Amino acid sequence: MGTNGRFHRDIPEATVARLPLYLRSLISLAGAGDDTVSSAELATSTGVNAAKVRKDLSYLGSFGTRGVGYDVERLIFEMSRQLGLTTERSVVIAGAGNLGQALVKYRGFSDRGFPVAAMIDIDPAKTGSEISGVLVSSPSSLPEVVAANPGCIGIVATPAEVAQAVVDRLVEAGITSILNFAPSLVVVPDFVVLRQVDLALELQVLSFYAERNLAGVAEALHSID
Amino acid sequence: MGTNGRFHRDIPEATVARLPLYLRSLISLAGAGDDTVSSAELATSTGVNAAKVRKDLSYLGSFGTRGVGYDVERLIFEMSRQLGLTTERSVVIAGAGNLGQALVKYRGFSDRGFPVAAMIDIDPAKTGSEISGVLVSSPSSLPEVVAANPGCIGIVATPAEVAQAVVDRLVEAGITSILNFAPSLVVVPDFVVLRQVDLALELQVLSFYAERNLAGVAEALHSID
């Protein structure tokens, strides 16, 4: 309600899902030396239409200058703040199978401010070893890991059958943000934030649109958009 | 328009994104020997509310029986048909780096009907080798690969900088469905269906909700939902 602008409450979900998109673009603009950007430019560089860009940005406050555009650095700052990216948040990957190993080796997380602090696996053949410089620990060491990485995000990269049990242990150990890659429903207490990513589901959705060639309709960002 | 039921046109996007969820659940129910299921049961097993389940299923046609529920096998059949899963669709992964290698080794795709037919990489040190039984070919062999796998889906697992160029080559080679894991905007012609999955973006969205602990609000299926 507060019209004060410093802290605009309740940013719509759809907008939140697009903020990282703008941020990505802004960082690249900043790298290219641009210091202002218009909603139209952000629109072409993100694939979101200009009116939507303006409305989305307006939820952060009024940081634009009429006739000019937005200050790139300022927007990066405000957006990072809203996204909670000012404090680095590390990641704990549960499951050192194919997907888990891939995710540790993948640069994408650490490059964008989410370093992998640890991996967890039940297999005693794996625990104690390092993958890509990250130690694989047994589930029993979860509480210590969480204590050493406050506010960390748990990533579930285990088979679907054990996903719920794994999530329960993560929550028990104090993790309150979870990204689940296992294709199964998991339930969490109210105070835990959960997101699901199902890679095969994406292929099935593609398959649907491929069948009828309604391209463009399917162009959506993961799941949300 | 057609009230005939055999082929309900224009299923809403939001519904399409949930069909794979129902399918996953139905397959597991079928495996457990259930032959009917109610919207309430599907609701609890997918995390979607019951009214939404019924509305979604109604887009496929009227396959339920009042007072009883839905026939599991029938629903699986109709849903698979709508999703275009009756003909197997293979996948070509562009980029044999960490993410690409992870995806080939990952069972999730082939287990759910999307076998990996080939990998493509420019690095001559990689081409010719096999990863997880899949041959890594050079980009020049793309046309043959596509010809050998009609209707295949292209997966882009390359660095962001080259994603657009890679997508262009895929399209040129005849691929019309693309799943892009590179965190960058890519543009495709109208007849090509594109979906984006940005893993770090998911973490950023989690970070947003973690910051304000508005849990539950964030519970959404990637992707889109």
Add this chain to the structure above:
DNA sequence: TAGTGTGAATTTCTTCACAGCG
């Protein structure tokens, strides 16, 4: 009677269009 199918109400998201300001 138990559970579907669906119009109608509601909420959320998108798009339009333009007043207002630098």
Add this chain to the structure above:
DNA sequence: CGCTGTGAAGAAATTCACACTA
């Protein structure tokens, strides 16, 4: 003049609630 910021219109998605029927 150019571009933001935003009310208001419009579209899409969700939820309600209940008539209907196997």
